[in-house]
Amino acid sequence: MTLLTSILIAFVALEHLYFLILEMFLWTKPKGIKTFGLKSKAFAEETKVLAANQGLYNGFLSAGLVYAIIQKDINIAIFFLVCVTIAGIYGSYSTKNIKLFYAQSIPAIFALITIFI
Template sequence: MVVLVIACIVVVLAALLHLYIFWMESFGWRRPAVWKRFNVADQAQADANRDLAYNQGFYNLFLAIGAIIGVVLLASGLHSTGLRSAGLALVFLSTGSMLAASLVLLTLGRQFAAAALTQGLAPLIGLGLTVIAAAA
């Protein structure tokens, strides 16, 4: 039970990070402080990538929503196998996708290693702890 609680906390932290990324990509993109975090060279390049960033931000939003709903279902389903199973499935899908996206980011080059670690560490830990809790 303790492992599941810790897993849920870490998954929620991963979701909060992805909500922040959503905001940066979908609404804060016009700010130089934001697009510079994504290694965008200048305002012209940021403007050219604005629509892609906006769309990508929503992917992060949907992953965060899935993770949060998964945690809520897990917490609600302590005595219901169906809710617990649905919660586990959403947590696995959401954190697994977050982790996979961070690994894809690594394929772009070493300059993205810090961002990939930031994006992928909490989902990795949350996923691992959830697997351990589910197996118990």
């Protein structure tokens, strides 16, 4: 695993750790409401359990990527980067928000490219 690949994987892992924090702990706070464009504080309260679940999954993605770096295991890195890419594609499609694709999938795709070149 090259240094550049490790840096890009670490970046994706940090992004997903940040998503965990936003979704699990800041969803009903002004930062979470603004970040996700939620329509109201009441809506945020109604959906906070779903958001926390989503945040937990982002935490698992982050943990898997960190594990791949520690173990220097390209196959584990590829698996989790592909998961991140697919999640970003689906999230962008289902929410009709292309920014999600750029924020989530593109960094993972760049990391994958460095693995395969």
